[in-house]
Amino acid sequence: MRLLALALSLFLQAEDPAQSKTLVLRGARVYTGSGAPLDAGIVLIEKGRISAVGKDVAVPPTAQVLDVTGKVLIPGLIDAASRLFLPSVADRSPGSPEQRVVDGMDFFQRDVAEAVEQGVTTVYVGPLGVGAVNGLGAVLRLDAAHTVLDKEAALKLSLGASGGDTSSALERYQSYPQLKSLFDAAKQYVEDGEKYRRDLAAYEAAQKEKKTTDVKNPTKPKVDARQEIVARCLDPKKPLPVRIEVHTADAIVLALKLIEDFKLKAVLEYVTEGGDVAAAIAKAKVPAVVGPVFKLGGASVDYLRHSPTTASVLVKAGVPTAVASFADERAGAIGPGATRFLAESAAFAARGLTREQALGLITLEAAKILGIDKTHGSIEKDKAADLVLLSGEPFDPATRVDRVWIDGASVYSRGSR
Amino acid sequence: MIVLAMVLLLQTDPIVLKGGRVVPVSGPEIENGMVLVADGKIRAVGASIDVPAGAKVIEVSRTSWILPGFIDAHSHLGSAYDVEESAESVTPEAKAVEAFTSRHPDARAALSSGVTLVALSPGNGNVVGGRVGVIRLNGERYDRALLKDVVALKASIGADALRTDREPTSRTGAIAMFRQRLPELPALPIFLHAVTPAEIESALDLQRSSQRRMALVHARPSEELMKRLASTKTPMMVEPLTTSDRRDTLEMPGKLAKAGVTFAFVSDAPGIPESLLRVSAAFAVKYGLDRQTALKALTVVPAELLGLEGQRGTIAVGQAADLVVWDGDPLMLTSGVEKVLIDGKVTWP
Secondary structure, X not given: OHHHHHHHHHHHHHHOHHHHOOEEEXXXXXXXXXXXXXXXXXXXXXXXXXXXXXXXXXXXXXXXXXXXXXXXXEEOEEXXXXXXXXXXXXXXXXXXXXXXXXXXXXXXXXXXXXXXXXOEXXXXXXXXXXXXXXXXXXEEEOOOOOOEEEEEEEEEEEOOOOOOOOOOHHHHOOXXXXXXXXXXXXXXXXXXXXXXXXXXXXXXHHHHOOOOOOOOOOOOOOOOHHHHHHHHHOOOOOOOOEEEEEOOHHHHHHHHHHHHHOOOOEEEEEOOOHHHHHHHHHHHOOOEEEOOOOOOOOOOHHHOOOOOOHHHHHHHHOOOEEEOOOOOHHHOOOOHHHHHHHHHHXXXXXXXXXXXXXXXXXXXXXXXXXXXXXXXOOOOOOOEOOEEXXXXXXXXXXXXXXXXXXXXXXXXXXXXX | OHHHHXXXXXXXXXXXXXXXXXXXXXXXXXXXXXXXXXXXXEEEEEOOOOOOOOOEEEEOOOOOEEEEOEEEEEEOOOOOOOOOOOOOOEOOXXXXXXXXXXXXXXXXXXXXXXXXXXXXXXXXXXXXXXXXXXXXXXXXXXXXXXXXXXXXXXXXXXXXXXXXXOOOOOHHHHHHHHHHHHHHOOOOOEEEEOOOHHHHHHHHHHHHHHOOOEEEEOOOOOHHHHHHHHHOOOOEEEOOOOOOOOHHHHHHHHHHHHHOOOEEEOOOOOXXXXXXXXXXXXXXXXXXXXXXXXXXXXXXXHHHHOOOOOOOOOOOOOOXXXXXXXXXXXXXXXXXXXEEEEOOEEEEO
């Protein structure tokens, strides 16, 4: 399957002059993602990357110039919690730390093309699952090959999520001790491993010196795939990020405690009542991926105090915040199609924010939370040429997506399919 | 009660909304316009109008928009689905407004949605479910929120009306029962739940044979059927659009407009909250509907469906002063509600 996608991608790239020579987009209003928009900006694209952006940029004579005067250019949109590539049926099976969502993906899903047509170029897809530990999420590009940037991008956990229509606090907060013992056990696992290595070294040294002491050959501890994953979250040098699903203010506070106790590199997900504890989240310097923004009737008790403007409150409190589609069936928004409405989600969440800030919720801020902001998320020199050309201002429903480029390759052109 | 309401209305001082883009929907837009309301009604609209002595002037930002309050022609707001007498299948006397709980959290939450009028409808579970009535989202208790207790009759020939424990159990049975009972039903417009192309065909047959005015609820017509709906002037209430809808569903409002079918967006609350009514319109515009038709489908069209044409749904002299001040274009989802007036009184915030 991947070979086919790769072949398709090569075919598309061969067709696209952007790959072979410099492409210049000239005249659009450019929302670069950092600072105020550039009017009549020039963007140079070479070898899939942005090689220059500004008002006075020297255009090489051999470059292919596309006059896009009157149009608007924005960075490719990033859905920091999507259900693309996953089945639209509700999956409520219990997860496990070593389960990777990428292994259950359908790369032929038509929702993917529809998401690209709305300017989405990168997604994080996490497992849903019931219980406290749900599995590993992945970061994917929506290029023709569906390049997987990271198969094990984060370990998804849930704290205090009910998922149902009762609100038994006893039941909901079982997940806190579960998560605490998960990390305690992983800590012990790491210590046991370190002790084994120390004991082994001592034994080997004793053997070398041919001492007939009582230094014994230590028993090698069993390798446990689950513990290996959780242990990576505790690695102080290169920690595997955790994503914690939280809804109520109480659960958020508990999650912050867990993050502090185990020094986790964490991202809060959903954050339904985050507006009530925004200062605490900001103080803990934990980023938030907020959504779903459109809550439908029949949503679970987790969404009782849902507000579409939680993201806006968090931004104002100084929390690094992204808005994501989520498409959680418990909030009524079933299915991978929700990623098509990422821009609408950001718009609806962005009350009181500037247009640049609203765009940031689904571009640069999302890239930072996914840890890919050095290469993606804004229109800046040396970043991947993920660009969306709009017929008008972003967030106006009458605006159409005209073109989409990923790594400088054209992946969508309105009217041509 | 009516006298009391009149007294309450007469006590309100005239209000002038000054500034902002006035979008009457039925007429030309006025930049930096003014609207005078007194005694619950719109008394003057224009770029510059005389401000009567004693009038309270509410300054509106030039970038804000003033629109008629949105009207939701099909909702079960604040009635928790308690709008079906399920032991029987024909219950024309039932009134949906009587299940309305004015203090329901959903009803409170709806006050800032930009929706000012809500038609409360019986469910789809009965062949004849009962009477549709209209309440105002003015935050008042039931008797003061009620505008009309009967504006239409709700009926259903869709799958929801079929049951195994009472008749009808089949679609043919439902249609036969409806046809048989039609002559004795009160002379009200009929809001008929008919979803599939086959149900829509049956609905058109019933409309023709009975000569009764019908509007179709949640219909999903094929493009061929859209032409027939247009030629028979049969209006539709379009099911709310959500992020999980397929592309053909999202494109339907645009296609209906091109085919000349009159339609209103409805929430079907609590399935979709009132606050998302305009989101349906915005999604439809994104998928090809023109802005003007989208705004009409939130205002003048539902007013017509509820028999309130000339009374509510636009900003014109003599109409009830149901006005919403938005901090921008209401079809832009970044915009929000700044102020709501119902019958000339500020009801939110």
